[in-house]
Amino acid sequence: MTMTPVLSVEDLRCDLGPERVEALRGVRLAIEPGELVCVAGRSGAGKSTLARCAVGLIPRVFPGRVSGRIRADGVPIEDLSPWEVAQRAGIVSQDPSSQIFTDVVEDEVAFGPENLGLPPGEISDRLDRALAATGLTELRGARIRSLSLGQRQRVAVASVLALRPRLLILDEPTSMLDEAAAVALFEHLAALAAGGEVGILVLEHRTRFIERYASRLVVIDRGTVVYDGLPAAVHGDGFCAAFGLRCPSAPAGGLLLAPGDEASRARVASVKDLGFAYRSGRDVLAQVNLDVRAGRAVVVHGPNGAGKTTLLRLLAGLLRPSRGQVRFHHHRSAATPRGAGGVALVGQEPLYLFRHDDVETEYRSWQHARAGQAEGNRLLERLDLAHLCRRHPFTLSEGEKRRLAIAAMLSAAPRLALLDEPSIGCDGQHLKQMLELLAEQVNRGGALVVASNDPDVLDRDWPQRFELPPPACALSAAHL
CATH class of the missing domain: 3.40.50.300 (P-loop containing nucleotide triphosphate hydrolases)
Structure with missing residues (x-):
């Protein structure tokens, strides 16, 4: 039947x-x-x-x-x-x-x-x-x-x-x-x-x-x-x-970062004895210590709820520590996401970053003043977005939205780039292209912190890994 x-x-x-x-x-x-x-x-x-x-x-x-x-x-x-x-x-x-x-x-x-x-x-x-x-x-x-x-x-x-x-x-x-x-x-x-x-x-x-x-x-x-x-x-x-699929075998190689002595690289940001609790009183982070240096990439990983997103928001200056400190070297506070030479964050929901009616205008609005016309739409082309220049960012696929946000962020030439789960919606071809661009950003002296649970991102030769422990036992609604 x-x-x-x-x-x-x-x-x-x-x-x-x-x-x-x-x-x-x-x-x-x-x-x-x-x-x-x-x-x-x-x-x-x-x-x-x-x-x-x-x-x-x-x-x-x-x-x-x-x-x-x-x-x-x-x-x-x-x-x-x-x-x-x-x-x-x-x-x-x-x-x-x-x-x-x-x-x-x-x-x-x-x-x-x-x-x-x-x-x-x-x-x-x-x-x-x-x-x-x-x-x-x-x-x-x-x-x-x-x-x-x-x-x-x-x-x-x-x-x-x-x-x-x-x-x-x-x-x-x-x-x-x-x-x-x-x-x-x-x-x-x-x-x-x-x-x-x-x-x-x-x-x-x-x-x-x-x-x-x-x-x-x-x-x-x-x-x-x-x-x-x-x-x-x-x-x-x-x-x-x-067909642009991710290969089932482990990805080959790492981020192709330039070699260098860790101690000789300037600190961009440092986290000391950092603790954070939301207003509910629930501790999300405790006793976190981390140095982020110029020309270096850090991957932060850990189970859902461990505090990866919270740590990036603290590094971006969007949250204040409950304990300890986040220090930005050579500039006292985090710049706005569009501040060239400062700190830029692309979160898990890039849609909230967009404020213009077409892809090209959105991308150009982020560009560092030094880039000017010479930079053009280079990063859009590298991430296969140039043909979408006249499209509204909201009409893009989830993967395309994320690639636009990353291209825009990199065009701002931030000193510290923060990316939260950047591989969401990313096929094999575009994941490779994105990681190549991030490596170029680091090799030019920028600092990079990536939060990810994606094995296709983690299974690479990251120079620095930072693992957060599992979250504490969940609290009831009455406590939250």
Whole structure:
């Protein structure tokens, strides 16, 4: 007996924005119950657009022109109300904060089942199972605003799992997770698919997860499906390079930084006995000591909630230490992010940095005065963004937004560059290009601090590593 696909897409075409950018061209895809299908491709290839079209978010929420046929559980998507779609399909977007509605973790995860009108006992059971699957049981009473973005991503995943849809779509669900949390999530997804009732579509850049857990690999390039088959293809000669994928083998080499004596390099910033607690009283950092020197790169890593983002914000002067000190040498305080020669921070949500209506104007607004016209759009070209100069930054893919923010920051020639999870949304080709540019920044005498949990970033020969310990046991909502 043939089962009805949980998702069926035929000849799907989609144009986005007032420019009518062709995002998808004749896409065909079917997902059966029991399948875990991974979709990969370059940043901007159309993966997120496919996910949004599959659940009707385009054109109902996001503007765009859609043609072709999309069926959820055999029913045309245009014939379903949003409430009916939610009963059949659930989606986790790349930006977890965009789909969080409540203040407390357990309230957020229970929000969907409550709106489906389920009995209290079933809501409680779904809540417990979803929290356990995402490692959030100890955080169930925590206020969401106190969580790291990686922890918020787990909340968004748990909220969709609690709905128990027949079709589950996750857009880069591991992009902000530490390695242990990412593995645990994929283990749960694989077990869920093995039950035979649910079809799962995961948009993912990390090919080692694809080859280990996926039943099928679909590659999208320039808006069309160019491969639909076994995940083992990622080991094929030139396969990953041809489509900009990250290779499953460990990345070769490091950041190609110039050699030099550590002690002879000038201090740019130093952290001594640093401690920080938010107003809740919860200690995030304690007794942190770190020197950041000119011409040197530091990678900061540790599990979600360990305080990586907090440390970068302290180095940027956006937060004040609760204890100890952060000292900036040769200038007394952190400059604004646009201050050339000062401190520049690109956080996990680069959208908040943009203030202009097109990519080129945004990029030029950051440029150091010395660069002038001679600099031109060099960094945009290096990061494959020059062809997007007339696009509004908000219309870019998540990977393109991040690359724009990094290009703009580097054009400001900061003395200290701070990057928080810079590889989010980054395919293999653009990850390589980004790391090359960061190495050039350091070799020119700049200082660099990168916070990351991405093994494709960590598995390189960083001259200095700084590991933060796991966060203390979660506090209840009453304490937060």
